[in-house]
Amino acid sequence: MGIYEFLMLSNEEQWDTLWDKGVYLTSFKSIDCSFRLYAIDKFYVEVEMCITKDSPIGMGVFAEGKKLEKYLEDGKLNLP
Template identity: 35%
Template sequence: MGIYEFNILSERDKYDTVSTQGQFVDTIAEDRTKYVLYAISYFWVEVQYDALNNKIIGISSFVAGKSLNRYSNVLKSI
């Protein structure tokens, strides 16, 4: 699956795809939000959680950029 196919999925299907095909990379906490990074094929998926309420508040996919920079220390060791 490529990033374009992923992006046209419904929100529920995106979460299902991440849980079945995604490879966990790392979690970063900033204030009330946890950011969880997964790798799928040749792109990244970040799931955002409200840590206080333990609820998913967003999902995004990308190949590079500001969101990926948040994990730069982690990715150097991979």
Template identity: 40%
Template sequence: MKLSEYKSLNEEEQYQILWGEGILIDACLEGSVKKLLYAIDNFYVELWCHIMTNKILWKLSFKQGKLLEKYLSKYPVHFDADL
């Protein structure tokens, strides 16, 4: 599935795809918000959920950019020049 196809779906269909096909990549806490990053095919979905109620506060789908970079920066990559 392409990102544009996902975005063209209604909210309920998007959540069905997210729960059925999404792979949880990372999670972090910021105050009372739990941020979850899922991968679906060649794009990502970030969910913000309230910690106490588990209510979804926000959802955004994307391929790259600052939203993805904040997760990637948590896992520095080291290259071995001898390989």
């Protein structure tokens, strides 16, 4: 599945696909929430989590760029 196919899915289908096919890579915490990074084929899904309820707030989908760079810069993720 490519990133555009994923984005064409309904919100519910995106979450189902993430939980079924997503591979957890890493996470980090900020002051009031945490973020979990998953890979699906050749793109990434960042899930924002509510710390107090440990439940998802939202997701961001990307293949490269600043969102991915923050994981690389912090040394949380090593990609070839």
